[in-house]
Amino acid sequence: MTTPQKISGSTPRAGDSPRPKSHFIRDIILRDIESNKNGGRVHTRFPPEPNGYLHYGHAKSIHLNFGLAKEFGGKFNLRFDDTNPLKEEMEYIESIIEDVRWLGADWEDRLFYASDYFEQLYAWAVQLIQAGKAYVCDLTADQVREYRGTLSQPGRESPFRGRGVEENLALFERMRAGDFPDGSRTLRAKIDMASPNLNMRDPILYRILHAEHPRSGNKWCIYPTYDYTHGQSDSIEGITHSICTLEFEDHRPLYDWFIEQLGIHHPQQIEFDRLNLTYTLLSKRKLLQLVRDGHVRGWDDPRMPTLKGARRRGYTSEAFREFCSRIGVSKTNGVIELALLEHCVREDLNKRALRVMAVLRPLRVVIENYPEDLVEEMEAVNNPEDANAGTRKVPFSRVLYIERDDFREDPPKGFYRLSPGREVRLRYAYMMTCRDVIKDASGNIVELRCTYDPETRGGNAPDGRKVKSTIHWVSAPHALEAEARLYDTLFTKEDPNEVQEGEDFTINLNPNSLEIVERCKIEPCLAGAAAGSLYQFERLGYFCVDPDSKPGKLVFNRTATLRDTWAKIERKQKGQGGSKGLRYCT
């Protein structure tokens, strides 16, 4: 008889066969396949504008689009919607390609650019003019706005709306030829100036922009707007399901209008909620501002919610994929707690990161009864979660460094690490008792004098006595020095946009988002660790080697802290509450 299984439609637990999480978009596709819409084809795409670096929110979209194509044996395209030469750069194109690949999405040979469709888009515009559905308008930008009306009042028709087909054709051709200055004319669709949907009030299809495009160079001086480009680009590529975020829901009638007027393949647009994360800003414009104004060290600063930043910080793409499938997809405007992302990161790192001992803030310890010249090799487990990771030897000697936080001269209640007269276990080594505290002239603790029990090699006492605490250590003569960069949230508020009248979101920047700790002491086995390598510093957190590392001086980024029960108790004792408010640095 088999054990009854728990039935649940949600995320499978680790070890279960990965079952895609159900959501409304997936349901729509399932129905479309069943009804043989599009001949049962599933073809999605990720359509970024190359005007910035990809952030966590894009990861959600990529995961959704690629995941759907993959699940249903369909195709996934990467297409750049590069319709605004004023904001776009090759640098962004290159970085986006890297990031999408890093996340594991595969577009095979289908890397496209809306700019490659400019000629077709132009021909379609001519077709619309010929059908009397588009006209050249001489109104200025300000006038266009005035004529558009407001949310509650209908707009007025442009005086140029009645231009004849031939005149429109000639004018549009001259726009392309460069006969007119920027902003002097536009090509507009002739739809309905009284529509309650502002997108239908004769939207602009083409604007004059004498600007060099990162890909088409100076071939064009008129550029199609996003609204005129996006839907048709999807159509050209045979996209079946055009998945986008909620704010484009209002635009769908317009995209449908273009498709119908042109009589071309009709992709189905489906809108979902964009990602919002606590303590995090996911707006390209604001992220750009943080970089430009020097609030962070660059797009790949580990505090940035960019994919580049995440990677440098040590977040894995596996963790991201898990995160994306756990948050689900819906149309609710929600905010995901950062804790969930961190959980996914820890979950992945716990399985893969090699354990190592490192002391961030060293306190010198001399073991008085340990022979001066003796060095022992202690065997340490590389990863208790992975038997295949094996073991390593860690040198042990008379002088060690331990973490300053692991000693309290006057231990508070509940603190059971080292203190005068107390015995603790040195991980993988011996039991050790603190005998004396050495201070400098100003009363700072500079050294601990301790004794060890030679009978406890490996960590267990033959007499069976127990010790409350196990602490990490590094042998002083063998230690390597390193720099550690400890990160906290970039903003102090769950919602960084919550500001008072007249204030800017930068007021919420966390002054303690980066703490640099120099002269950390680390195990010798770390010598030569490659940039990007992931480790767990036992009892401290996950760390990864930063590319700033130089031979002889490693730099580590703290990817995530470990759960710190003692810190939580202590915060509670200080009456700060366990969960709310700003988190902590170390």
Added chain:
RNA sequence: UGGGGCGUCGUCCAGUGGUAGGACACAAGCCUUUGGAGCUUGGUACCUAGGUUCGAAUCCUAGCGCCCCAGCCA
């Protein structure tokens, strides 16, 4: 204000007429040579008010609240 969208534990997501479930977070406990990991247990969540029904988170009606739209940005 016109239009579009959305309201289920603290948070996110399921449940689409038949005992409201999962994850994260939180709390308590177990275990532990990482105060890690793991394991166990816990909690008055269906926006409100009417209605239909034997039975409503699901259907109907009326409210209320939140988000988006007035770029020649995407």
